[in-house]
Amino acid sequence: MDRLSAPARLMIVSDLDHTMVDHHDPENLSLLRFNALWEFYYRHDSLLVFSTGRSLTLYNELRKEKPLLTPDITIMSVGTEITYGTAMVPDDGWVEILNQKWDRNIVVEETSKFPELTLQSETEQRPHKISFYVDKAKAQEVTSALSKRLGERGLDVKIIYSGGVDLDILPQRAGKGQALAYLHKKFTSEGKLPVNTLVCGDSGNDAELFSIPGVHGVMVSNAQEELLQWHAENAKDNPKVIHATERCAGGILQAIGHFSLGPNRSPRDVTDVAHSNTENMNPGHEVVNFNLFYERWRRAEVENCETYIASLKAVCHPSGFFVHPSGIEQPLHDSISAIRRIYGDKQGKQFRVWVDSVLPIQISSHTWVVRFKKWESCGEERQSCLCTAVLTSSKEAGGLEIFTWMHLHETWSKGTEAKDSASWLI
Incomplete structure (x- = not known):
């Protein structure tokens, strides 16, 4: 609730199973597309809320199975529990209301x-x-x-x-919709009601979400009969609620575009990540693009050429250093050179890289500290690092802001260390 000093540009409130998470998508591509979009465009000034019927136990199990981002707020057990942040601090006021x-x-x-x-x-x-x-x-x-x-x-x-x-x-006072209404009331009392709220669901226990005044809503294409029936009986004339033509997280991206809530083209849908230019760049863009390129390099989805290596070195300061999770330090340029030998080593494998909780903090007019969590997965194996990067900014002649990596320090997330540290390059 306190992370943003101003009203959130967008608050997405999404169910998990068969809405944000597609259990029929073994490579989790639609979820990864959403993740990249959120960290690229929205994380710094918007709020992500997961609203699930799962208990804390089953929610944590899902997080181990799927590449879920860390939400700002978690509503669990069909709207009977509200928690905040990575520490999942419970809302005691909500408990008092439910006890009645x-x-x-x-x-x-x-x-x-x-x-x-x-x-x-x-x-x-x-x-x-x-x-x-x-x-x-x-x-x-x-x-x-x-x-x-x-x-x-x-x-x-x-x-x-x-x-x-x-x-x-x-x-009676519980439920996903009532929990959202409670959050809206809290935000309003603080003068921070989100500019737009998009609710997303697929089943009957999501119906209440679509009844909250002022929200935009998307029923994903794979929505169940019970939710579609509720919509036909209660909201068929509501232009703020749509039935997407795409499944799960893909339908959420579709709704962002349909309601003009902001950009909805995921960086994963941009073919040439290394040379993509974006207006109003921020350090989060650089972090997402850098790691997407790294994934594609190892999957051999980009050409193996020196031009790419040179472009990566161009955004790293010649005196910049990288601290590996093992504690070994080396120049950033040496780390970039080292990726030549792993080109295509994950070709044909379920290898994915994603970043979570990308939060840039400007510490001077041209210097940023960016903290984020980086994940790599290959099949059933997962590794994760807590990352702190220092980047400086400068403007090209055309006014485009360019960010240069000065320092990158990584430490293993608890319980997710790589079995072979040498396989984790940067």
Whole structure:
């Protein structure tokens, strides 16, 4: 909440499974396209919010499996938990709101009387969420009877059926939409309501998101029947909600362009990363482009020529140094020269490089410190480093800002060290 001093240019609030994350995309290309766009154009002045039905346990499991960025805010367990930042600091005010007219013990007692309900795993049972599986044919009947019985016991609950099998019981004040409304209220009280909010979903538990006043919304092309039906009954005449023609994160990119919320062409869609020029450049652009080129070099997706090596050296100061995660120091130009020998070593393999939480801080008129996390994955193996770079800026005759790398220091992220340090070059 405090990272930005002014209202966010854009706040994206997205479901994860089958919305941001495409489980039918083994190479995670649509997600990686979104990641590059976000870190390139939006991270420095916008907010990323993940709103998921997953508990903290399953959310962390997904982060180990997929190349997810670090969100500014995480809404978990179908809107019953709100946390902030990488430390995932809980919002105590939200907990107080959810405690009103909610008694978990009564819910457990009453649901035990319904043999149609099968309790989900212990990880999915949370202080303000009790989750079951129920057969689709019995879902409506069970929901109606259970809602009436809990009301008679003095509780005010919300029952959400989604995915054709999941049934969640929450406090009436909970839910993805209510959590977003709560965040909007907090931002408004601080004078920092985002200029635009885009909500993204695919299933029934995302429907509430599209009802929040003023938001833009995208149902991804693979949205489930229950969400499409809700839209037909409640929002078919709302021009701010679209049904994308692209799946998952690709549909989110499509919506950014459709609503003119900002650039929506991912740097991954630019063929020649090494020579791409962008108006209003910032150090984040340089970080994203540098690492995208590195991935393509190792995948042999760019030509093996000295021109590229020379262009990389041109953006590194001759006296600049690189500190390898192992602690070894060497000139940046030597590090660039070293990549000649690994051209195409990952050709045909599922090798990907992405950066996360790229945050530039200007420390003088022409000097920036950029902190970010860099990831490399090859098949099931992953390595990650915490990076600190110092870059200086200058302007060409045409007014284009050029950034020069002065220093790059990397340290292994805890638990993600490379098995062979020599394979991690820069």
